[in-house]
Amino acid sequence: MKEIIKCENLCKTFFTEDGEEEVLRNINLSVKENEFLVILGPGQCGKTILLNIIAGLETATSGRVLLEGEEVKGPSPERGMVFQRIALMPWKTVIDNIELGPRLRGVPKKTRRKEALELINMVGLNGFEKAYPHELSGGMKQRVGIARAYASNPKILLMDEPFGHLDAQTRYYMEEEILRIWEQDKRTVIFVTNNIEEAVYLGDRVLIMSKLPGTIKDEHQIPMERPRDYTDQAFLEYRQEISEQTELAL
Amino acid sequence: MNQEVSSITKLEEYKKSREKKVEVRDLIKAFDDLLVLNEVNFDIYDGEFLCIVGPTGCGKTTFLNVLAKLLPATEGDILIDGVSADPKKHNIAFVFQEPSCIPWQTVEQNIRFGLEIKRLPANEINKRTEMVMELIGLTRFRNYLPKELSSSLEQRVVIARNFVMQPDIMLMDEPYGQLDVKLRYYLEDELIKTWQELKPTVLFITHNIEEAVYMAERILILSNKPTTIKSEVIVDLPRPRNFADPSFVEVRDHITDLIRWW
Numbered sequence: 001m002k003e004i005i006k007c008e009n010l011c012k013t014f015f016t017e018d019g020e021e022e023v024l025r026n027i028n029l030s031v032k033e034n035e036f037l038v039i040l041g042p043g044q045c046g047k048t049i050l051l052n053i054i055a056g057l058e059t060a061t062s063g064r065v066l067l068e069g070e071e072v073k074g075p076s077p078e079r080g081m082v083f084q085r086i087a088l089m090p091w092k093t094v095i096d097n098i099e100l101g102p103r104l105r106g107v108p109k110k111t112r113r114k115e116a117l118e119l120i121n122m123v124g125l126n127g128f129e130k131a132y133p134h135e136l137s138g139g140m141k142q143r144v145g146i147a148r149a150y151a152s153n154p155k156i157l158l159m160d161e162p163f164g165h166l167d168a169q170t171r172y173y174m175e176e177e178i179l180r181i182w183e184q185d186k187r188t189v190i191f192v193t194n195n196i197e198e199a200v201y202l203g204d205r206v207l208i209m210s211k212l213p214g215t216i217k218d219e220h221q222i223p224m225e226r227p228r229d230y231t232d233q234a235f236l237e238y239r240q241e242i243s244e245q246t247e248l249a250l
Numbered sequence: 251m252n253q254e255v256s257s258i259t260k261l262e263e264y265k266k267s268r269e270k271k272v273e274v275r276d277l278i279k280a281f282d283d284l285l286v287l288n289e290v291n292f293d294i295y296d297g298e299f300l301c302i303v304g305p306t307g308c309g310k311t312t313f314l315n316v317l318a319k320l321l322p323a324t325e326g327d328i329l330i331d332g333v334s335a336d337p338k339k340h341n342i343a344f345v346f347q348e349p350s351c352i353p354w355q356t357v358e359q360n361i362r363f364g365l366e367i368k369r370l371p372a373n374e375i376n377k378r379t380e381m382v383m384e385l386i387g388l389t390r391f392r393n394y395l396p397k398e399l400s401s402s403l404e405q406r407v408v409i410a411r412n413f414v415m416q417p418d419i420m421l422m423d424e425p426y427g428q429l430d431v432k433l434r435y436y437l438e439d440e441l442i443k444t445w446q447e448l449k450p451t452v453l454f455i456t457h458n459i460e461e462a463v464y465m466a467e468r469i470l471i472l473s474n475k476p477t478t479i480k481s482e483v484i485v486d487l488p489r490p491r492n493f494a495d496p497s498f499v500e501v502r503d504h505i506t507d508l509i510r511w512w
Contacts, residue, residue: 042430043400167427168458169306173512194430231503236494246432249400 001032004156004188005054010063012049022213023049027063029207029216031156034186038203040193040242042249046214047192051160054190055081067155077101080149082159086141088133094144095120095129101152112151119147122181139170146181156188163198172230175201179226196246200238201228211247218245260484264468268295271451272335272419277326279309279316286312288476289326294419297449299442301462304472304480305509310455313477314423317453318344330418343412343450345422349404351396357407358383358392364415382414385444402429402437409441413448422454426461438465442489459509463502464491471508481508 010027013020023046031037041047052058054065056075065072067079075081088097095116102112120129123143133141142162149157162178163171175198182189193199199206200222208218220242228235272294279287286309294300304310315321317328319337328335335342351360361382365375383389386406396404405425412420426434442465445452456462462469466485473480483505491498 042432043402167306167424168456168461169509169512170457176512196431231499231506233494233496236499240494243432248432248436249430 001034003030004033004068005029005031005190006066007050007054008063008066010050010053010060010065012046012053012058013061024053024060025213025215027214027216031188031190034188036182036189036191036202036204038191038193038199038206039209040196040199040206040246041209041214042211042247043194044249045209045211047194047209048160050209050214051081051158051190051192055079055158057081077105077152078155080152080154080157082142082145082149082157082162084161084164086133086145088141088144088148090133093130093132094125094136097133097144098147098151101148105152116147116151119150122150122184123147124177137170138166139174142166142174143177146178150181150185150187154187156190159189159191161193162191164193164195171195171198176227178202183226196239196242197230200235200242201230206242208242208245211249257484260486261482264484265293265295268298270294271296271298271331273329273332274317275327275329277316277328278324279312279321280324285476287316287323288478290478292470292479292482294451294453297451299445299452299454299465299467301454301456301466301469302472303456303459303462303469303505303509304477305474305511306457307475308472309475309477310457310472311423313472314421314453314455318342318421320344340419341415341417343415343417343420345405345408345412345420345425347424347427349396349401349408351404351407351411353396356393356395357388357399360396360407361388361411361414364411368415378414378416382410382444385447386410386413386440402433406437406440409444413444413450416448417450419451419453422452424456424458427457434461435464439490441465459502459505460493463487463498463505464493469505471505474511 007027007029010024012024013022027050039047049058053060056072056079089100098116098119099112120126123146125140125143145162163174166174179202191202203222206220206222207216210217222238224234270293274290274292277287277290302310316323319335330340352363355363358379361379362375365378383392386409388407388410391399391403426437454465463485469483469485470479471481483501485501487497
């Protein structure tokens with residue numbers, strides 16, 4: 001399959017008054033078209049920074065990111081982002097939040113409205129088009145976040161612990177939902193999480209990051225068929241194996 | 251059928267072998283027309299580790315707040331050692347979801363705070379503080395301020411602060427909700443170890459069924475709103491428990507079936 005994203009020797013060091021802090025060290029990875037890649041790491045291992053560099057929201061100290069062979073030099077609609085803290089515009093309705101990106105890019109009103117309605121249908125928010133973010137539950141807000149990321153018709157979706165703030169049961173529900181949405185309209189996904197169970201449930205492949213400075217320690221293919229069962233013995237074995245390789249971030 | 255009978259016998263034996271510490275009687279909580287708790291009845295036994303799980307939005311937090319007397323009950327009563335629960339009389343400890351250390355006090359001062367309010371003798375305060383700090387591994391952080399700690403460490407200070415009070419009951423509202431899984435298991439092991447050492451009565455509320463099965467001696471399963479107790483399960487798996495163990499998975503699946511809405 002075609003390679004979409006490639007990171008070459010990415011390094012990131014922050015220079016502050018208190019000295020230097022090395023956050024990422026020699027990150028090399030590549031993602032194939034329509035692959036669901038999970039990057040798994042403990043708290044504060046630099047995984048969000050890595051995702052931000054791929055998104056073009058942050059610059060690397062050295063190394064580069066290539067999207068279909070071209071170097072990434074800043075954010076672009078080709079890379080849609082789903083944030084942990086969702087960041088919806090509180091004064092805009094669900095549909096206006098989803099339409100915001102296309103509107104700023106000058107997509108005609110009729111086209112963008114039609115597409116937004118399709119996306120609302122896809123993420124299962126029918127009937128909430130005119131609702132404001134404060135009227136929605138955490139899971140529903142994240143559905144808007146996912147629809148908004150799809151609205152720019154990106155080649156690649158970058159998800160930064162999108163379910164980190166949800167309770168355990170809503171998280172299971174949203175994990176099923178994200179796969180349902182992804183199966184309907186496949187994209188390349190890079191999904192960052194600290195949750196081993198979530199990584200095994202979602203990923204075609206799981207990369208394990210070390211503690212600071214973040215490096216990629218290990219890689220697992222998860223060839224299990226979807227939908228996966230959280231308490232299936234093979235599933236639990238993957239979980240245990242990966243758990244042994246992840247570090248404890250006290 | 252046989253399995254059902256054996257689980258009922260297990261439940262009866264469990265209850266017979268223990269002393270009642272807290273009795274919750276016909277507890278009702280309504281906000282205007284919205285009935286949240288509908289005649290909740292149960293006992294908590296002395297020194298027990300009880301977990302409560304329920305579907306999202308079932309009123310778990312209201313339930314805990316009423317138990318802690320942070321919210322008044324509409325009807326019904328909570329008895330501790332046979333008398334109506336009273337925060338002035340009883341030691342009711344509370345660990346919230348978000349760490350809640352006093353920001354201008356050091357780790358040690360945070361842990362001593364409650365004991366000083368209760369005016370315990372200085373040597374008793376010293377003894378208990380040292381013991382709990384040692385047990386939870388906080389001794390080397392004693393002079394740190396909360397802002398200098400990671401959130402998991404801060405949550406451990408809160409837990410130490412509660413254990414040190416030797417409370418009548420310790421209420422915990424999903425204290426490890428946002429932490430990564432590996433760290434959560436580490437802290438749960440630490441909590442179980444501390445509980446085994448000091449044996450307070452713990453009521454632990456969580457959304458996470460696996461977490462409940464990992465820790466609890468007994469699990470109460472709540473229904474959707476208006477909340478009642480739907481079922482009750484004894485977890486007599488040996489410790490330390492393993493989430494991949496088939497008998498563990500069986501209990502987890504059973505409880506998941508009872509509350510699954512997603």
